[in-house]
Amino acid sequence: MARLRAGEEAAFVEVVDNYTPAMVRLALNYVPSRAVAEEVVQETWLGVLEGIDRFEGRSSLKTWIFRILMNRAMTRGQRERRSVPFSALFDPLNEPSEPSVDPSRFLGSGDPNAGGWGVPPRRWDEIPEDRLLSRETFALIRAAIDTLPPHQREVITLRDVEGWTSVEVCNVLQVSETNQRVLLHRARTKVRR
Known part of the structure; x- marks a missing residue:
C-alpha cells in the first residue's frame, strides 16, 4: 500500500x-x-x-x-x-429447452447412489475437439450466467468464476453471509438447468 x-x-x-x-x-x-x-x-x-x-x-x-x-x-x-440495440429485439435463447445431460446417464431411483453418474463424463484431454467443446461449454455457461438477476450474477461470478471467498464477496457486495449463500444457491440452480 x-x-x-x-x-x-x-x-x-x-x-x-x-x-x-x-x-x-x-x-x-x-x-x-x-x-x-x-x-x-x-x-x-x-x-x-x-x-x-x-x-x-x-x-x-x-x-x-x-x-x-x-x-x-x-x-x-x-x-x-437506456438505448436498445436492434439485435436485442430477437431472442436466440427462446428455443425449446432440452436437458443438457441425457437423463439415462444417471443412476435410477432403485440404486443406493440414485442421481449419481451411471455413466460418468469422460476426461477432457488436450485434443483440439475437446478444447473446442470446452470453449463452447464455457460460452453456454457464460450465457446462462448472463440471464440471471443482477445480484445472483454478481455472486456466482465472484465465487465460482473468480474464486473469491464468501467473506470477500460479502464485503464487496455489502450483503450478509446468509444472503450471499442464498443468492449463490439460486444462481447455481438456475445455471445447472
Whole structure:
C-alpha cells in the first residue's frame, strides 16, 4: 500500500495485472459488451489513482478497488440500458429447452447412489475437439450466467468464476453471509438447468 501511495509504478502495474481480468468479468455483469466493460475498468483505475491518498484502509485494497468498479459499472450500465440495440429485439435463447445431460446417464431411483453418474463424463484431454467443446461449454455457461438477476450474477461470478471467498464477496457486495449463500444457491440452480 505504501508503494502505491508513493507513486511507485511497479507496484501499480502489479496491482493492475492482478486485478484487471477479474474486474472486466465483473463489469460484464452490468454493461452490455466487453468493450464497455474494459472502458469501465480503465475509468476505475483512474479513480483509484486519484483516490489512493484518501483510502483509509477500513477494507482491503481489493475490496476498495472492486467497490469503485461496481459503482462505476452500475452507473454506466444504467446509462447503456437506456438505448436498445436492434439485435436485442430477437431472442436466440427462446428455443425449446432440452436437458443438457441425457437423463439415462444417471443412476435410477432403485440404486443406493440414485442421481449419481451411471455413466460418468469422460476426461477432457488436450485434443483440439475437446478444447473446442470446452470453449463452447464455457460460452453456454457464460450465457446462462448472463440471464440471471443482477445480484445472483454478481455472486456466482465472484465465487465460482473468480474464486473469491464468501467473506470477500460479502464485503464487496455489502450483503450478509446468509444472503450471499442464498443468492449463490439460486444462481447455481438456475445455471445447472
